[in-house]
Amino acid sequence: MIPHSIYIHIPFCRQRCNYCDFNTYAGLHELIPAYSDALIQEIQILASGLDQPLPVHTIYFGGGTPSLLPAESLEKLLEALNSAFRFDPPIEITLEANPGALSLSYLRDLRGMGFNRISLGMQSAHPGELVFLGRSHDYGDVVNGVEWARLAGFDNLSLDLIFGLPEQRIAVWRDSLDLALRLSPEHFSLYALSIEHGTPLGRWADRGLIPLPDPDEAADMYELAKEKLDSAGYIQYEISNWAKSPIADFQYQTSSSRFACKHNLQYWRNLPYLGVGAGAHGYANNVRTANVLSPREYIHRLLPSPLHPPTPFPQTPATLETNPIDRDTEMRETMLMGLRLTREGVSDERFQARFGVDLSRIFAEEISELVNLGLLEWVDDRLRLTARGCLLGNQVFVRFV
Ligand code: SF4
Structure with a gap:
């Protein structure tokens, strides 16, 4: 059976950042113990719907702020996952962490129980920008976090940064x-700031208190980042992601450098994953699932009860929506997500093996138009974005929706 990935959502934060529209909540810490129990319950329900243990090759604890969970809770969750599923080595187990809330002993505990990848939300080194974004840490916290992670034995560490802030120089x-770069992480994720409705930044922009980000300046910052990371030995393998790697690792279809995020590659290759936790999304057995958003409602739905009707895999009592994916949608989604992989793109051979048709035939019109516009290119049997296509990705993706 094809290896699956598992995403575990931890919807708690110390405070809400000014730009954040994720499903996360400040001030609900008292729910953490019951929530951790509910996650274990959902994991067990997912596994009970299967005839044989599901092979799993990546686990990602995202949020929210997963590092708010005590080490003992994370250990119990990993034990539950290990009992419920079959871990396929070398399994990648990532924890997203907030740099201001870490300690060496906590990171040692994580490493000891099997976490082998840490993703730190650095966002900026500039104190004023961090205040503007509503972050609760500074650059010194990131330096400490990286140093402690190294001491604890993490050799796969990612930093997230945000660019394109209003009036950012x-x-x-x-x-x-x-x-x-001075901190030598193995991986970078760089995101352009998006101002979302319902966030403090969205309200400030609506009232004219802040200007909107300038897309041309954001494009210049993206180009600068590409140049800098390229000369520092990082390979861009996705629109927003770079991994440290010898170039040979990336030469052909592969984004499979040791430090490319295996978990996110599962999404971009449109392969199956289970979503566990409040608001988590999953995709398995050709069904997309979405869980109930509220952590309280999530806990309530997963309280052990003989009254729960059995749910067919990959549904659980927390599932709010299911959306079966037909073959045409699956092919389109495979293009939509695979074209984000700037080196690998979408391989015609793999597409043929998966769907029994040539992508060059089934999407002939879209591909020919986008190749003529200079947004897509063929490299061997792989279709991928050009450098211009990377900047204008939405014009490409919209053709496959
Ligand atoms: S720490 Fe992350 S998840 Fe939490 S509020 Fe800030 S951006 Fe959102």
Whole structure:
């Protein structure tokens, strides 16, 4: 059976960042013990719907702030996962962490129980930008977090940064990149700030208190980051992601460098994953699932009860929506997500093996138009974005929706 991935959502944060529209809540810490129990319950229900243990090759604890969970809770969750599923080595187990809330002993505990990848939300090195974003840490916390992670034995560490803030000067972005590079992470995720409705930034923008980010300046910052990371030995393998790697690792279809995020590759290759936790999404057995958003409601739905009707895999009592995926949708989603992989793209051979048709035939019209516009290119049997296509990705993706 094809190896699956598992995403575990931890919807708790110390405070809400000003730009964040994720399903996460400040001030609900008292729910953490019951929530951890509910996660275990959901894991067991998922596994009970299967005839044989599901092979799992990546687990990702995201949020929210997963590092708010005590080490003992994380250990119990890993034990539950290990009993419920078959871990396929070398399994990648990631924890997203907030740099201001870490300690060496906590990181040692995590490493000891099997976590082998840490993703730190650095976002910026500039104190004013961090205040603007509503982050509760500073660059010194990131330095400490990285140093402690190394001491604890983590050799696979990722930093997230945000660019394209309103009125952000490119020199400040350059400083953040330089200070992040000084920490030698194995991986970078860089995101352009998006101002979302319902967030403090969205309200400030609606009232005219802040200007909207300038897309041309954000494009310049993206280009600067590409140049800097390229000269520092990082390979871009996805629109927003770079991994440290010898170039040979990436030469052909592969984004499979040791430090490319295996978990996110599962999404981009449109392969199956289970979503566990409040608001988590999953995709398995050709069904997309979405869980109930509220952590309280999530806990309530997973309280052990003989009254729970059995749910067919991959549903659980927490499932709010299911959406069966037909073959046409699966092919389109495979293009939509696979084209984000800037080196690998979508292989015609793999597509043929999966769907029994050539992608060059089934999407002939879309591909020919996008190749003529200079947004897509063929490299061997792989279709991928050009450098221009990377900047104008939405114009490409919309053709496969
Ligand atoms: S720490 Fe992350 S999840 Fe939590 S509020 Fe900030 S951006 Fe959102």
